[in-house]
Amino acid sequence: MPEMSGYSFPNDIHVTWSLMIVMYPYITGFVAGAFIVTSLYHVFGRQEFKPVARLAMATSFCFLAIATMPLLNHLGHPERGVFVVITPNFASAMAGFGLLYSFYLIVLTLEVWFVYRKEIIETARRSRGLKRFVYAALALGTYDTSPEALAIDHKAVRLLCAIGLPSACMLHGYVGFIFGAIKANPWWSTPLMPVIFLLSAAVSGIGLLIVLYQAICKFRRAPIEAPTVTAMARWLWFFLILTATLETLEVIMLAYEKSESWQVVGKLLGGPLSFSFWSLQMILGSLIPFILLFIVVVMNRFLHDRIRNTLTMIASLLLLVQVFSMRWNIVIGGQLLSKSFRGWRGGYTPALFDREGVLVALGLLVLPFVLLFIFNRVLPIYSATAAEEEHDQEPSGPASSEAAPAGGIK
Amino acid sequence: MKDDAIPSQFPVEPGDPTRRNFLKLSSGAVVLFMGGAAVAAGEQTATGAPAEAAAIPPVPVVPVPKPARTEGEALEAYNWEEHRYAYLIDTAKCIGCGSCVRACKKENDVPDEFFRTWVERYLVSAEQSYVDSPNGGLEGFQPAHVAFVPTKAFFVPKMCNHCRETPCIQVCPVGASYRTKEGAILVDGDHCIGCGYCVQACPYGSRFINEHIHTADKCTWCYHRITKGLKPACVSVCPTGTRQFGDMHNETDPVRVAIEHERVTTLQPHHLTEPQCYYLALDKEVR
Numbered sequence: 001m002p003e004m005s006g007y008s009f010p011n012d013i014h015v016t017w018s019l020m021i022v023m024y025p026y027i028t029g030f031v032a033g034a035f036i037v038t039s040l041y042h043v044f045g046r047q048e049f050k051p052v053a054r055l056a057m058a059t060s061f062c063f064l065a066i067a068t069m070p071l072l073n074h075l076g077h078p079e080r081g082v083f084v085v086i087t088p089n090f091a092s093a094m095a096g097f098g099l100l101y102s103f104y105l106i107v108l109t110l111e112v113w114f115v116y117r118k119e120i121i122e123t124a125r126r127s128r129g130l131k132r133f134v135y136a137a138l139a140l141g142t143y144d145t146s147p148e149a150l151a152i153d154h155k156a157v158r159l160l161c162a163i164g165l166p167s168a169c170m171l172h173g174y175v176g177f178i179f180g181a182i183k184a185n186p187w188w189s190t191p192l193m194p195v196i197f198l199l200s201a202a203v204s205g206i207g208l209l210i211v212l213y214q215a216i217c218k219f220r221r222a223p224i225e226a227p228t229v230t231a232m233a234r235w236l237w238f239f240l241i242l243t244a245t246l247e248t249l250e251v252i253m254l255a256y257e258k259s260e261s262w263q264v265v266g267k268l269l270g271g272p273l274s275f276s277f278w279s280l281q282m283i284l285g286s287l288i289p290f291i292l293l294f295i296v297v298v299m300n301r302f303l304h305d306r307i308r309n310t311l312t313m314i315a316s317l318l319l320l321v322q323v324f325s326m327r328w329n330i331v332i333g334g335q336l337l338s339k340s341f342r343g344w345r346g347g348y349t350p351a352l353f354d355r356e357g358v359l360v361a362l363g364l365l366v367l368p369f370v371l372l373f374i375f376n377r378v379l380p381i382y383s384a385t386a387a388e389e390e391h392d393q394e395p396s397g398p399a400s401s402e403a404a405p406a407g408g409i410k
Numbered sequence: 411m412k413d414d415a416i417p418s419q420f421p422v423e424p425g426d427p428t429r430r431n432f433l434k435l436s437s438g439a440v441v442l443f444m445g446g447a448a449v450a451a452g453e454q455t456a457t458g459a460p461a462e463a464a465a466i467p468p469v470p471v472v473p474v475p476k477p478a479r480t481e482g483e484a485l486e487a488y489n490w491e492e493h494r495y496a497y498l499i500d501t502a503k504c505i506g507c508g509s510c511v512r513a514c515k516k517e518n519d520v521p522d523e524f525f526r527t528w529v530e531r532y533l534v535s536a537e538q539s540y541v542d543s544p545n546g547g548l549e550g551f552q553p554a555h556v557a558f559v560p561t562k563a564f565f566v567p568k569m570c571n572h573c574r575e576t577p578c579i580q581v582c583p584v585g586a587s588y589r590t591k592e593g594a595i596l597v598d599g600d601h602c603i604g605c606g607y608c609v610q611a612c613p614y615g616s617r618f619i620n621e622h623i624h625t626a627d628k629c630t631w632c633y634h635r636i637t638k639g640l641k642p643a644c645v646s647v648c649p650t651g652t653r654q655f656g657d658m659h660n661e662t663d664p665v666r667v668a669i670e671h672e673r674v675t676t677l678q679p680h681h682l683t684e685p686q687c688y689y690l691a692l693d694k695e696v697r
């Protein structure tokens with residue numbers, strides 16, 4: 001029996017949505033956030049993001065590939081999971097998930113294909129045997145690397161990205177909606193929920209990319225582009241401010257309104273959630289990164305590259321913790337309180353070896369990076385050709401797409 | 411023997427429909443009376459302290475009567491279009507014996523620590539209130555010690571409200587939660603994926619994920635019984651007539667008469683879920 005305070009409805013002492021449901025928005029947050037970064041380059045033409053555009057796309061793809069795993073693992077009957085698509089009840093906020101997910105998966109896969117098409121064909125031409133066969137298959141039967149074809153590729157990428165951005169935002173904002181639309185739960189039920197989820201997705205996505213980008217550059221012994229880090233730090237700071245403001249506003253509104261719900265939410269924030277909300281999410285996760293990024297953004301000119309890199313790295317790592325604790329505080333926090341509004345559960349500790357326990361969750365976090373490693377083996381994120389490709393893909397104006405042939409004919 | 415089943419300190423008028431039904435039901439069945447199984451809480455009588463006002467006198471366990479007719483006969487006569495059920499709880503009558511909770515556990519195989527129905531105890535003064543439901547009221551109630559002087563104390567049985575505007579059906583992604591023609595909210599155990607969304611969406615804490623079958627579980631109004639013309643188990647065993655089950659399609663049904671003519675209310679009406687479980691004499695403290 002968990003430690004209980006006040007009076008909870010007897011069924012409310014159980015935490016139905018486990019650690020897996022914390023992992024799910026954490027993972028889709030990376031999907032959406034990374035995609036936002038990729039779009040900043042492909043759609044909005046921010047050149048500073050060129051060095052991370054492919055990495056962001058690949059990261060989004062790898063996280064998306066495993067996004068359904070925590071959900072399926074959580075279901076009482078995973079084998080019936082497909083019913084969500086076969087017999088959807090469209091009155092349910094959850095029923096659209098299958099459609100949204102599949103749509104975004106298709107868009108993202110197509111985008112990856114168009115971005116890599118030229119390289120796939122070239123690799124196929126270069127290699128022999130099985131490798132050649134595999135890449136030829138990946139090329140899907142078209143071997144056209146003429147300038148016109150490549151120009152079309154570039155247009156397709158931009159179009160797909162323009163479609164993908166709203167879909168990624170939908171996919172994640174929608175997770176917020178699933179919580180926000182539960183009128184029974186005072187800690188979830190707010191129209192701010194989808195917005196908060198979306199903004200924190202951007203935070204986690206950009207944060208993760210800063211970490212990944214710097215780590216990969218170190219590993220490849222390549223220089224870390226200062227403009228890229230600066231630009232990412234700026235955007236990260238911007239999204240952090242929005243997220244933290246809304247998260248704080250939500251609590252202040254509840255407290256100031258002194259509504260019925262505050263009776264239990266207030267107790268929760270002062271009790272079982274005090275560490276994960278105030279210490280982790282608000283101070284360590286929001287205030288400190290805010291200051292670190294403030295330094296980077298405001299005093300950028302005076303900063304040595306090393307210092308800038310370190311500051312953004314620390315801020316990003318802290319923000320990854322912030323976003324996780326925010327997911328935890330919402331998903332688990334919302335279940336600690338009882339709908340009697342009179343009682344709450346003292347806390348929740350997931351088991352280590354459980355089917356939905358800590359180890360599985362860690363596995364789920366490692367898996368996308370394994371996929372990323374494999375992805376990079378099959379479709380190199382940074383390579384000599386990739387560097388050229390990146391130059392070819394200047395999204396600003398037709399002049400650059402016409403420059404493509406130079407790199408295309410080999 | 412049958413008369414022993416209802417303790418004499420809770421007189422029931424001869425015309426009381428609940429009692430009449432109860433007797434009728436048990437008449438065709440073998441009623442096993444577990445004389446030794448007095449409720450644990452019942453043995454602990456109140457010592458007179460005001461805080462213990464809610465401690466209850468001994469109440470015997472009343473077994474769930476077995477169906478009187480054979481299944482075939484009953485089902486043949488049953489047409490679900492002809493009924494629309496409603497439930498009525500007169501909290502003034504509840505003595506907190508927990509018979510209903512026990513009956514429900516047995517009748518429906520409800521796993522430990524989960525409840526399709528439970529009983530809450532309220533100790534209330536003008537300034538403060540205390541609420542509990544030890545193990546859902548399964549073993550009745552021990553005397554409670556509170557740091558204030560309660561001026562009123564009462565029990566409130568709770569269960570699924572079989573809402574007409576249910577958030578639980580609305581959120582089910584696969585349509586496994588549904589309403590029958592008679593107004594009962596059920597879960598299709600063969601279709602439920604066990605996502606738990608409905609558990610989150612119910613404002614009353616009426617649902618849970620059954621750990622044995624891994625699907626959503628909740629009060630069914632004992633659908634397997636009511637379709638045979640029986641009352642839900644909790645209603646059948648309630649020794650005081652607190653719990654009543656009736657048919658809104660029957661003009662003379664006492665439940666319908668009460669809902670139409672008495673001042674009834676529902677739980678958490680601000681959620682606009684239109685519960686079909688009505689309460690008489692509900693206090694403002696109850697949510």
Ligand code: SF4
Nearest residue numbers: 570571572573578612
């Ligand atoms: S009480 Fe809860 S489970 Fe029952 S019908 Fe209403 S919302 Fe659904």
Ligand code: SF4
Nearest residue numbers: 582602603605606608
């Ligand atoms: S747990 Fe079952 S009944 Fe409840 S919403 Fe999920 S699929 Fe529907």
